Amino acid sequence: MYKVAGPSEYLAITGLFIDDVKLAKKKYVYPFQKCVKFDISPVNYEFNVQAMSAEKLPFVLPAVFTIGPRVDDHDSLMLYAKLVSSHDRHSNHVNDLVMGVIEGETRVLAASMTMDEIFRGTKQFKQQVFDQVQLELNQFGLHIYNANVKQLVDVPGHEYFSYLGQKTQMEAANQAKVDVSEAKMKGAIGAKEREGLTLQNAAKVDAESKIMATRRQGEGNKEEIRIETEVQIYKNQRDAEVEQANAELTKKKAMWSQSARMAEVEAHKAVSIREAALQMEVEKQNALTMTEKLRAQDLSKANIEYDIQVQETNTKLYAKQKAAEAVLFEAQKKAEAQKASADADLYARQRAAEAELYSKLKEAEGMTALAQAQAFSVGNLLKQVGGNYSSLRDYLMIYNGTYKDVAQLNSDAVRGLQPKINIWTGAPGNGVGEGSSNGGGSGGALKEIAGLYGMLPPLLQTVNDQTGMRPPSWLATLPTDYSTN
Structure with missing residues (x-):
């Protein structure tokens, strides 16, 4: 069924193919779906909230709240749809909910304020x-x-506001009586003060009047002379x-006479010019005819x-067009052949590039595997020597020559x-003998072995002097003093 909501209404649809609630203004409602129409226009809620101030004084707060859903917020509209989907907004459920919230918050706020604060700060209390x-x-x-x-408003039996009003009225009446008495006293004193001031001001005015009369007479004479002078100048x-x-x-009469004469001459000449122009137009029309x-x-x-000429030109143009079309067709065929050749060449180059790339990738994979194997081997060697880096370094230097x-x-x-260098081939006194730089002497196999061992200490000493590296302790130790002859 096709459902349509009013201008101030929405449709809340639940059921098949809908996870939660779907809002719409118009929608087809399928089987196994439920549609509820709800109104979003605001509603007036009128309450008489009974609260108590911080002095434990009860009072009634009449209030009217205009409450409705927030139509510009989809989430708020969804919450309101869920609230009224099973209850009408005019029902006691929604009314009790709003009433409970307003009463609870009003009572909590009123309990934290005195009656005087509530009464005097009504605007702030409302906010x-x-x-x-x-x-x-x-x-x-x-x-x-x-x-x-x-x-x-007072709660029946607690006439706080009534008594407060009576207090205010009495205070106002007493203040009015005091003000009337003060006004009478000020009036009597003021009357006497005015009489004295009147006599003083009268004497002062008489003296000032005589002085002012003399001054005015002199100023009048000066003004008369000044006016006569100004009249003569004017x-x-x-x-x-x-x-x-x-x-x-x-001057203007002379200029007007001159202008009238010039106008007469200009009018006469204008007639002659117009006749000549008309004659010229007649001649032009004759020539055009x-x-x-x-x-x-x-x-x-x-x-x-x-x-x-047009027929001849069209014939020549048709012949040239046919010749041009033949040349264009031949050029197109050549271009297509060149394109095919270029495509074949490009395909061959692409295959060659792909083969080269595959070879490089395999070579890189081999180098990576070799590096990983070397790293694994070095790690095992370092583990075998107990983590001694110097021993591992010496071993690798000997192993690699x-x-x-x-x-x-x-x-x-x-x-x-x-x-010219003499090298010891045997230690003195060891019975092996001494050799020279040219390899002379004899001694058999033991002599060769003795020569090899005799040459090892100078070699290790030379390496230590030039590189700073010492041989491992299991191989040999450097002599503290040896002689060369």
Whole structure:
């Protein structure tokens, strides 16, 4: 069934294919779906909240709240839809909910304020009630559009506001009586003060009047002389202005006469110019008539010749177009052949590049595997020597022939210098004997072994002097003192 909501209504749909609640203005409602129509227009809630102040004085707070859902917030509208989906908003459920929130927040706020604070700060009290109630109504998707808190009213049996009003009236009446007495006293004193001031001011005014009369008489004489002088000056100025006006009038009369004569001459010449212009127009029309006549005679001949030339030109143009189309077709075929050749060449290069890339990738994988194997081997060796880096370094140098290479480089360097060096092939007194630099002497196999061991200490000492590296303790120790002859 097709459901449509009113201008101030929404549809709340639940059921099949809907996880929670879906809001819409118009919608098809399928089987196994439930649709509830709810109104979103605000509603007035009128309450008489009974509260108690901090002095334990009860009072009644009449209030009217205009409350409705927040239509500009989808989440708030969803909360309100869930609230009224099973209860009408005019039902006791929604009314009790709003009433409970307003009464609870009003009582809590009133309990923290004295009666005087509530009575004197009605605007502030209203705003605080509004804020606290709105905070609680947010969880139901409701919004306070207007809140009107009326005058506080006494609870029957507790006439606090009545007595407060009577107190205020009595205080006002007593204050009025005091004000009337003070006004009478001030009036009597003021009357006497006014009489004395009147006599003093009268004497003062008489003295000042005599002085003012004398001063006014002198100023009157001065003013009379000044006025007579100004009248004479004004008369002279007016005579001069009259003479100047007469002179200007004479000049203007002469200019007007000259302008009238020039206008007559210009009018006569304008008539002559107009006659000449009209005659020129007549001559132009005659010339145009003759031209059109000659043009009509020659036009037929020109049209025939033009048609013949157009036919010949079209024939030549058609031939040239066919030739151009043939050349264009041949060029297109050549271009297609070149494109096919280029595509084949590009494909071959792409395959070659892919093969080279595959080879490089495999080579990189081999190098990576080799590096990983070397790292694994070095790690095992370091573990075997108990984590001693110096022992591992010495082992790797011996294994890779580093000492041999260093000895070879040193011997090549020394050979280039061609020094004369005697090397001990055996320790003195060991019975092996002494050899020379040319390898002379005899002693059999033991002599060769003795020569090898005798050459090892100088070699290790040379490596230590040049690189700072000492041989491992299990191989040999450097002598503290040895001699060369």
